[in-house]
Amino acid sequence: MPTIKEVAQRAGVSTCTVSNVLNNKRPVKPETKARVESAAAELRYKPSGVARSLKASRTLTLGMVVTTSTNPFYAEVLQAVEQRCYELGYSLIIANTRGNSERLKEALEVLRERQVDGTILMCTQVNPALHLSKDDLVMPVVVADWGITNLNVDLIQEEGRRGGYLAARHLLDLGHQAIGVLRGPSGKRTADERYSGFCDALQEAGVELRKDWVAEGDFELAGGYRGAQTILKAKQRPTAIIAGNDMMAAGALKALQEAGLRVPDDMSLIGYDNIELSSYLVPSLSTIEQPKERLGANAVDLLLDRIKNPDSPLRTITLEPHLIARQSTLPLNQR
Structure with missing residues (x-):
């Protein structure tokens, strides 16, 4: 696998210049940018997503906790969440509570160990307000498809x-x-x-x-x-x-x-x-x-906003139904 150093050597520039071009960090002369992009294409070089995320203290991975159900509603929301994550360059790890409060806590612990940047909770059959404490929510969390909760988190709810x-x-x-x-x-x-x-x-x-x-x-x-x-x-x-x-x-x-x-x-x-x-x-x-695509996309967007702005006021988004x-x-x- 080619390295950034090899790209720099082929383009006749420094590794810092290659990084600036590929990550859009600083302006680079058009002719220099063209040489770097050409060298990267010839070598089929791709920047390391892991390295970028480590530098940003993020893993570019989100978690989602759901409850098993034969109801396709949840699968359709999950599909919308996955699509939004894909569009924004994030990976998604899914955990299942199977309607069990202990599994809810275990799922959050696993996601914390996997160092996800934040988690979406959507497990209607296990109300998190009854089973979770602040100690269980040490990462940014968005709760979806519940009503008013006493948890100190952002919320998406249906009307x-x-x-x-x-x-x-x-x-x-x-x-x-x-x-x-x-x-x-x-x-x-x-x-x-x-x-x-x-x-x-x-x-x-x-x-x-x-x-x-x-x-x-x-x-x-x-x-x-x-x-x-x-x-x-x-x-x-x-x-x-x-x-x-x-x-x-x-x-x-x-x-x-x-x-x-x-x-x-x-x-x-x-x-x-x-x-x-x-x-x-x-x-x-x-x-x-119920606008399932909007529910999934809003959940991801709201979570990413919380990750980027941890001290901003809590938000509640209410989705309007129609016939x-x-x-x-x-x-x-x-x-």
Whole structure:
């Protein structure tokens, strides 16, 4: 592998001049710059990323702690994080908590040993505010996809209550008043906020939410399937169902089809997240979009800003949801 000294010898300049040219440190005469660039190209020389990062006291590596889930939402956010890291010349190390608080602490310890420059926490099933102390967060950290936390970190959060409201409002605008809800697990901020938004819209419209039209799921396919079966046991069935996320909506779609119900002719259905799968379901799923690409990119940008400006005020970025209307919802008078 060629060295910077060999490039300097071929170009007839000092190693300092080569460094200035390749790293854009100081202005160099055009003819000298051309000789250096030509010599580097001929020798196929590439500056050492490790050496540059050591001089800057950084490794150009970020960490990300996530929770295992069959929900593609997390994979899509992770893809956005990886893409942003690639664009900015950073590597990414991923650690998985598997929903376990001890593994959360172990993951942070491993990332600290690997000397990552900072870490993104996105593990909804393990609330870091309940399990971490300041001693666990000795590196720059950005928390994504949680609500208000008492941790002294930057935060990216969704407007879940607003999204839940938009989902219910969509069905109300289509003329539905008998509306069932497949909510996420009680006690989880994401689930509670979305459910509160559903209830806000129904209450505003003066529409009753019957207890036998509410089922609790786990944000997974099976939870949506079982929850829809529970709602269908009610003496009077609703004309539409709101699911707390797209995965539960997909599970509900299977239960409805098995019960001989056509979506949306017999039952309208709306999900939440707008995962890629939602547009490929039959019928395609109306849903609430969470801007996953923006979530991932913002998490990286916010973390890098914290790394560069460690003493700047803490920031919270709130991502606004919006409605994606597709084939699974239909006006009541068109059934």
